[in-house]
Amino acid sequence: AxxxxxxxxxxxxxxxxxxxxxxxxxxxxxxxxxxxxxxxxxxxxxxxxxxxxxxxxxxxxxxxxxVRADAFAYAIYTSGSTGQPKCVLLNHRGRINNIEDYCRRLELGETDRVLCVSSLSFDISVCNIFCMFRSGGCVIFPSLDRLNDPDHWLDVMQERSVTFWHSAPALMDALLEVTSERRYDRNSLRVALLGGDWIPLSQPKRARAAFPRLRFVTAGGATELSIDSTFYPVDEIDPAWRSIPVWAGRWPTKAHWSSMRTWRSCHRGYPGELHLGWCWDGCRLHETGQPFPPRNSFHIRGPRDRGNGSTRTGDLARDGNLEYLGRADDQVKIRG
Structure with missing residues (x-):
């Protein structure tokens, strides 16, 4: 409509x-x-x-x-620093950019099926639903009375030959606990996209042990910009890593990190606040009832912005292979 x-x-x-x-x-x-x-x-x-x-x-x-490309597609409520949830409206243009790139990078097609274990109020669901619509795949939901039951998830994955998994790391951990206790088809799942929280170093190995043909990919980003702004296919685990990186190489949005005191780009290896770059015409984000754009977060002109802008995420990172080091403020995340 x-x-x-x-x-x-x-x-x-x-x-x-x-x-x-x-x-x-x-x-x-x-x-x-x-x-x-x-x-x-x-x-x-x-x-x-x-x-x-x-x-x-x-x-x-x-x-x-x-429908115009700059018309609003959906609104997602995120955690607000004032005690009230914050509404962010996002347009069609940026989401199409994200979804088209997902489908290409993950090689999604008509034979793919995703099990939506994340709440529809979490923007992971946007990827799950619209990537399948775009590629001709199938969207599957758990039974309403067993939404949080990993045993049921695995049952549905077997019955419906689910090929694509996208969730926070904690939900993948719950699924892997079940796979260690029962028999199942180990060859159906081919892609796992994890994001939204810290990913344990052991998770890629455990996931591939459970599903041998699995391609393990990490992603992340600010809800205010896109579904995900970063993308990292995980192959070998570097012994120097403290956690799984969430970005390396090229992606439709840019990322850099800067000193929280001077806003100058940090040298490689030194922690700084992660900024995600965006093109104003492709973003057009808005917060209902709030001044636009919020001065403390959006429309910052950084040394690499080249006439566009960037968003302060509040997350800490240290180099080009982005690794979450924690928050630059006092916000905490509980169970994702």
Whole structure:
């Protein structure tokens, strides 16, 4: 229809759901399962996607629309430093850039299938869903009553011949625990894309032991810019690494690190704050109800920006093979 979507996790507290609905100025709700219960207090038009008889009465004729590349595609709420969740709106242009590159680098096609184990409110789900739509693959969801059950994940992966896995490292760890305890088809999974948190040095080896043909790739980035801004295929583990790098080589966005005191580029090997470069025309990000752009984070002119800008991520890195060293501020991450 040409509108932007706002994913809301039904597990959120009612106060958070109410805040998000008002802040994003929602015009309608699409619900299924527990989503209908969690949003029952919201006075908005709604369509229940699990009421098949009602859905069958709607026309299947495609709607006429004229969506521009710089129109908003979706809004994702991230952790806000003020105590309230922060809404970031992202356009079609940058997401298409990201998804096209994913499909090319990961060689995704019609025979690929992804199991979505991440919440739809996490932007990993954007990659999972739209990469499959773009490549002609298939999107598979766990049963609603077993969303967090790794045994069920493995069952579904076997039944549906899942080839692509994309999640935070903790969910991969949970899956690997199950694979060590039971029999399964070890040759179905061919790509694992991990991001969003620190990746243990042991994980690539454990994952390949469980799935011998697996290609292990790390990715990361700021939700405010893209699904992912960094990409690193992991082959051999360097004994000097402290954790798995999240970037090396070329990617559609640029990255560099600078001193938090002077904002000058750091020498290789010295920790600094990670900046992700972006093209203004391809980004067009916005925060609802907030001054645009936020002066402390966006539109910084760095020595390598060449007329565009960059975003301060708050993450620490030390060289061109980007390794997460922690945060430059006092933010902490709990269970991803």
């Amino acid at each position: 040409g509108g932007a979507y706002v994913p809301i996790d039904p597990g959120y507290p009612a106060s958070r759901i109410s805040y998000m609905a008002g802040d994003a100025r929602l015009s309608a709700l699409l619900t299924w399962g527990q989503g209908a219960v969690a949003t029952a207090d919201l006075k908005l038009p709604r369509i229940a996607l699990d009421e098949w008889r009602v859905l069958a009465e709607y026309s299947v004729k495609p709607l006429a629309h004229n």
